[in-house]
Amino acid sequence: MARSQTTRKPTRIQREKTREILEAALDVFSDNGFRGSTIDMIAERAGVSKPNILYYFDNKEAIHKTLLAALLKTWLAPLYALDESGDPIEEICEYVAQKLKMAQEFPRESKLFANEILQGAPHVLPELQGELKELTQQKADVVSNWIKAGKIAQVDPRHLFFSIWATTQHYADFDIQVRAVSGDGKDPFETAGPFLDNMYRALLTPAT
Amino acid sequence: MARSQTTRKPTRIQREKTREILEAALDVFSDNGFRGSTIDMIAERAGVSKPNILYYFDNKEAIHKTLLAALLKTWLAPLYALDESGDPIEEICEYVAQKLKMAQEFPRESKLFANEILQGAPHVLPELQGELKELTQQKADVVSNWIKAGKIAQVDPRHLFFSIWATTQHYADFDIQVRAVSGDGKDPFETAGPFLDNMYRALLTPAT
DNA sequence: ACAATACTTGACCATATAGTCAAAAAATAT
DNA sequence: ATATTTTTTGACTATATGGTCAAGTATTGT
Known part of the structure; x- marks a missing residue:
């Protein structure tokens, strides 16, 4: 059987x-x-x-669903790890670094997810509206608290997350374009790390 | 005939x-x-x-090619408009605003392009390696000059462009996810503008 | 060793889809 | 008005693809 x-x-x-x-x-x-x-x-x-x-x-769809389900867990893990009791800027930069590392190590998973979302999330919309929304809301509250406490600059927490997702996954999903533009220089991932770290520190460091 | x-x-x-x-x-x-x-x-x-x-x-491919060719022109226009003689931070923020506006007004084009790149750019790879690479190189030099002149903070110009493309197009390409997470609040595009503007000013304003 | 069970696949079916063709319908030119 | 050209489409073909089935092979339990 x-x-x-x-x-x-x-x-x-x-x-x-x-x-x-x-x-x-x-x-x-x-x-x-x-x-x-x-x-x-x-x-x-x-x-x-x-x-x-x-x-x-x-059937074919069952394979796809299985892959997406397994992916979602790994995908959200770094955000779950964002710890309110840690140093705010270090926590966020660590999150960025983790997401970039995942894009580097798991580009296939990143592309699979990107494809799914681009097509309107036919298989994972419930998870987006459920688990992802909840988690994002919860962590957005953490960021809000940091802002209220004056520990980081004032930014829209949700857009902060959007920008982190976009910038890190871009290196996996659009790697063809990144490589076409970069030419034969250094590995884009190498230089992306410091760039993003610097960007989010500049964004989040409170005005003195 | x-x-x-x-x-x-x-x-x-x-x-x-x-x-x-x-x-x-x-x-x-x-x-x-x-x-x-x-x-x-x-x-x-x-x-x-x-x-x-x-x-x-x-055939089917000819339709697709025609759409992509028309798209590429519009898509690169804002970057062509980046003017070395203008105020650096205003120029870059204007570029960001233009790209965000295009994601908002032409989400179908953005998704078409994203799909094409995700699949390995089968139809536009030559253009990426040609026109896009040239243009990016040229405008990266402009940014480098601004940095050398101390007008903006030191950042990798290419990664600056990558991050702009990623963050702006994200709102079109991943709109399902953005909306799922945002819930029924304000239009994400409305609040994305100020967020990105603030982010790039923070990134580019030179340390005093 | 033998039976029972789990695994594997060649051949097949049904459907979807890119693309063709010839003939009808509409538009244009004279 | 009539001939010519352009536009439109129903009917069709060839192929690709998701999925089935029955028969064969390997594995496991006794």
Whole structure:
């Protein structure tokens, strides 16, 4: 019986194949988007037959959903880590650094997410309106408290987060453009770190 | 004979139909990406038959290319306008404001472009490596001169541009996420303007 | 060793979609 | 008015693709 219809504990083969298929699917989906990807591409990439893919997943969408669900957890982790009791500017700069590192280390995940949002978030809109909204609201309150306490300059907390998401993920999602413009110089990620760190310190350091 | 194979001066009907088709195609492509869009969708949106679409354009890709080519001109215009002889901070903030305004007024174009870049710029890579790279290099030199003259703070000019592109286009490309997080409050675009203006002034104002 | 179960895949089906073609309809020129 | 040209589309073809199925192969339990 197909894994996807079973309730039993997964076998070793099931765990490994599932992981291999998801790995291949991440490659394919992040490069071609959901609609531009075919099960055959994923099958070839994973080195298995198409029916074998469909033995582990009910359909193409199920693979995509699984990837997005796993991604969301990792994606939000750095924001959860923003600590009200820490030093405000260091906390925010650390958040920026973490997000940039994730864009560097997980560009496929970043592109997968970007594709999903660009298409109107057909699979994760509920999560955006639920968990992400809650979390952002909560952390925006933290930033607001820091502002009230005069620890950082006055900025709109939500737009602060938007700008951090935009600037960090840009290096993964638009890497083709970044590289085209950068030419054969240094790795853009190397120089992006200091630039962003400097930018957010300038933005957040209170006027004396 | 099909318009696409003709060299004559286009008739009134040809001009109008072409425009109507491109308008419909922009809707469809920006919502669904290239691979997720069908000629039938464009035909329905434009209120004509599929063969009629293919009477004016050789194939689906030709429509897409036409849209991207038209887009690139508008897209780069604000950067061309960056004037070395103007007040540095005002020039850059004006550039930011113009880019944000374009994201607000032309979200479909922004999404079309984002989709194209995310998929690895299959149609516009030459333009990125040519015109965009040249222009960016040239304007980066302008910014460098301003820095050398002590008129603005020391920042990496290229990353400055990346951050401007990222933060402004984010409001168009990720609008679903922005709106999900923002809830039913004010229009995000309204408050984004002042936020970004403030951010770039903080970043660029030289330390006294 | 043997049976039962889990895994794998070639061949196939149904549907979607890019693109063609010939003939009708509309517009234009004379 | 009539001929010519341009525009429009229903019907069609070829191919790609999501998904099924039955039969074969490997693995596991006894």
